[in-house]
Amino acid sequence: MAAENTTAKSMLARMDLDRAAGERMLAALDEAVDPERTACSLFETAPGRWTLSVHFRDAADVGLLQAVVDSLLGPDAGRDLAIETIAETDWVAESLAGLAPVPAGRFIVHGAHDRARVPVNRIGIEIEAALAFGTGHHGTTRGCLLALDGLLKARQPRRILDIGAGSGVLAIAAARARHRPVLASDIDARAVTAAHANARLNRAGPLVEIVQAAGLAHPRIRRRAPFDLVLANILLGPLQRLALPIGRILAPRARVILSGLLATQANAALAAYRRQGLSLERRIPLDEWVTLILRRGA
Numbered sequence: 001m002a003a004e005n006t007t008a009k010s011m012l013a014r015m016d017l018d019r020a021a022g023e024r025m026l027a028a029l030d031e032a033v034d035p036e037r038t039a040c041s042l043f044e045t046a047p048g049r050w051t052l053s054v055h056f057r058d059a060a061d062v063g064l065l066q067a068v069v070d071s072l073l074g075p076d077a078g079r080d081l082a083i084e085t086i087a088e089t090d091w092v093a094e095s096l097a098g099l100a101p102v103p104a105g106r107f108i109v110h111g112a113h114d115r116a117r118v119p120v121n122r123i124g125i126e127i128e129a130a131l132a133f134g135t136g137h138h139g140t141t142r143g144c145l146l147a148l149d150g151l152l153k154a155r156q157p158r159r160i161l162d163i164g165a166g167s168g169v170l171a172i173a174a175a176r177a178r179h180r181p182v183l184a185s186d187i188d189a190r191a192v193t194a195a196h197a198n199a200r201l202n203r204a205g206p207l208v209e210i211v212q213a214a215g216l217a218h219p220r221i222r223r224r225a226p227f228d229l230v231l232a233n234i235l236l237g238p239l240q241r242l243a244l245p246i247g248r249i250l251a252p253r254a255r256v257i258l259s260g261l262l263a264t265q266a267n268a269a270l271a272a273y274r275r276q277g278l279s280l281e282r283r284i285p286l287d288e289w290v291t292l293i294l295r296r297g298a
Contacts, residue, residue, distance in 0.1 A: 011055070011056040011083060011084070011085055012053070012054070012055050012056075012083070012084050013053070013054040013055075013056070013065055013081055013082065013083045013084075014051055014052065014053050014054075014081075014082045015051070015052045015069070015080055015081045015082065016049060016050070016051050016052075016080065017050060017051075017052060017073075017080070018048070018049075018050060019048075019050045021072070021073060022050045022051075022052050024072055025052050025068065025069070025072060025073070026040055026052065026237065028068050028071075028072055029054065029065070029068060032064060032068055038054065038055065038056055040052070040053070040054050040055075040237045065081070066081070069081060100114070101114045101117060101118065102142060103122070104142045104145035104146050104149065105145060105146050105148075105149025105150065106121075106122060106123050106149050106177065107122065107123050107124075107125060107145045107148075107149060107173050107177075108122040108123070108124050108125070109125045109126075109127055109141075109142075109145070109169060110124060110125070110126055110127075111126065111127070112126060123173065123176050123177060124202075125169055125172050125173055125176070125202055126198075126201055126202055127167050127169050127198055139286035139287045139288070139289035140233050140259040140260050140261070140286075140289050140291065141169060141170070141233060141259075142286060143259050143284045143286050143289060143290070143291030144170050144231060144233050144257055144259045144291055145169075145170070145173055146284055146291070147257045147259075147282070147284055147291050147293050148170065148173055148174060148177070148231070148257065149177075150282070150293075151229070151255055151257070151293065152174075152177050152178065155228075155229075155255065156178070157178070157227075157228035157229035157254075157255070158180060158228055159183075159224060159225075159226065159227045159228050159229070159251070160174050160175075160178070160180070160181075160182045160183070160227065160228065160229045160230075160231070161182075161183050161184070161185075161221065161224070161227045161229070161230045161231070161249070162174065162182060162183070162184040162185070162230075162231045162232075163184075163185055163216070163230065163231065163232040163234065163242065163246075164185070164186055164187070164232060164233060164234040164238070164260075165184035165185060165186045165191065165192075165195050165210055166186060166191050166194075166195070166233070167191070167194055167195060167198055168184060168194070168195030168196075168198045168199055168208060168210065169198070170184075170231050170233065171183075171184035171195065171199070171204075171208045171210070171231075172198060172199055172202050172204045172208060174229070174231070175199075175204045175207035175208050176202065176203075176204055176207075179207070180207065181207050181208075181209065182207060182208050182209070183209050183210075183211070183220060183221065183224050184208060184209065184210045184211075185210065185211050185212070185213040185216075185218060185221065186210065186212065186213075187212070187213065187214045188212075189212050192210050192211070192212045195208070195210045196208075196210055215242065215245060216242065216245040216246065216249060221249070222249075225248075225249035226249055226250055226251035226254070227249055227250060227251060227254060228251050228253075228254050228255070229254065229255050229256075229257070230246055230249070230250065230254070230255075230256045230257070231256075231257045232246070232256070232257070232258055232259075232260075233257075233258075233259040233260050234260045235260045235261075236260070236261055236262075236265045236268060236269055239258055239260065239261070239269050239272070240268065240269065240272040243272035243273050243275065243276050244276060246273075246276070247273070247276030247277065247278070247296075250278075250296045251296075252296065252297075253295065253296060253297070254295070254296045255281070255293060255294065255295050255296075256273065256278060256293070256294040256295075256296070257291065257292070257293055257294075258273070258291065258292045258294065259289070259290070259291040259292070261289065261290050261291075261292070262288055262289060262290070263285060263288055263289065263290045265290075266283065266290045266292060269292065270292065270294075273294050277296060277297060278294040278295060278296055279294065279295055279297070280292060280293075280294060281293045281294060281295045
């Protein structure tokens with residue numbers, strides 16, 4: 001997703017509940033909230049115990065969450081809703097302050113100030129934090145790059161899709177490594193603009209096509225399917241909702257790289273994709289985050 005104001009305050013709400021109630025809440029929130037301002041996820045924290053997590057860009061939407069809780073679970077349930085304010089941070093300034101190049105297998109993600117430090121045997125990907133989220137420093141992006149590097153040593157996917165492209169770093173990495181066209185999508189028009197700029201900056205402009213799309217209904221995605229490799233570095237909730245659509249656009253023996261997941265959320269994501277006939281091939285943990293490589297059977 002593209003960056004907008006450099007300073008942002010956000011709210012995080014959590015609620016422990018059973019799975020059935022959590023799924024009802026998640027479905028209701030999908031209808032009620034703005035997906036560009038809110039991220040919702042449901043994950044199992046212990047056997048039989050589930051946590052609903054809702055991240056708001058600002059405090060204005062918290063009342064809506066309370067109304068949904070009251071409507072579905074009753075007014076007393078709101079007492080179990082824990083809400084915290086995430087301190088204001090100048091994210092862009094913080095990201096740009098002294099960022100070192102980030103190695104991930106054959107790839108190295110860097111800013112313009114480190115262009116000359118890229119080794120000749122690495123694929124350098126220049127991304128400026130001011131343009132869009134996804135500089136490679138986050139564990140989820142680096143995990144995806146490591147997964148991509150390892151996968152490309154064993155396979156040569158021809159049709160590649162990057163969902164939720166953000167800065168475009170994953171699409172650029174795949175295009176540069178395979179020297180083949182890559183299709184990418186993002187729901188945010190600003191991210192699409194930034195990813196186009198980054199692709200041109202990294203001499204991958206002719207290979208990387210980026211479309212603005214929510215989900216997988218865009219005509220370009222349908223026309224380019226089936227895909228041999230799909231990358232999706234987003235959040236648990238959207239990943240769960242995309243499991244069925246992704247399953248429908250995969251070629252036999254395709255691979256799917258999923259990230260944006262806390263380690264505690266991995267099993268919830270796996271459950272959704274196993275229902276689509278995918279199985280776990282590799283798990284890459286980085287700090288509290290995890291990247292999953294899944295495979296589709298023949």
